[in-house]
Amino acid sequence: MKYYTVDILTPSKIIAKSIPAESLLIPTVRGQINVLENHTHIVTKLSTGVLTVFGGPDYADRNFLVSNGVCKILENKITVLANTAEESTDVNVERAKLSLQNAEEKLKNTEGLSLEEIDEYVQKAERAKLRIQLAEFTRPR
Known part of the structure; x- marks a missing residue:
């Protein structure tokens, strides 16, 4: 092989x-x-x-x-x-959940945010969700 x-x-x-x-x-x-x-x-x-x-x-x-x-x-x-x-195996789930919460909080009220900042928070939320899913999917059972 x-x-x-x-x-x-x-x-x-x-x-x-x-x-x-x-x-x-x-x-x-x-x-x-x-x-x-x-x-x-x-x-x-x-x-x-x-x-x-x-x-x-x-x-x-x-x-x-x-x-x-x-x-x-x-x-x-x-x-x-x-x-x-x-x-x-290196994902810190608690940190990822905190990051997701922070990004979602910022996206609740986008007034005063530029389009670049909104895009940045959307990407942060996406990464945090993936990190949480990955860690939970690969966690030993």
Whole structure:
């Protein structure tokens, strides 16, 4: 079985380095793409969403929340450069709930907010919801 190696990076830190992957699901601005063996070489824009790394029979599956950025697939190497990213096991649910509450509070009364600020709070709420869902979905039962 041919494996990809996956790096997930943000401007502030390395989230994951050289993760073995049999396949991946990547959120892009054009929809989710499934990367399988012998995938064509591409560079694509990421959207906010869950990136899933399937480890196959030899490695555990891993889930990451990524927000905006780019993904490059070249040969057997996948590089994800995201504005923000975190693994499902690192999500602080309480902090995410607080962030969601704050963003929803700001969006209740948009008077005095610019369109850019409104968009920023909508994106913060979306990221917080995804973080909560991801953490609860991947939490050991």
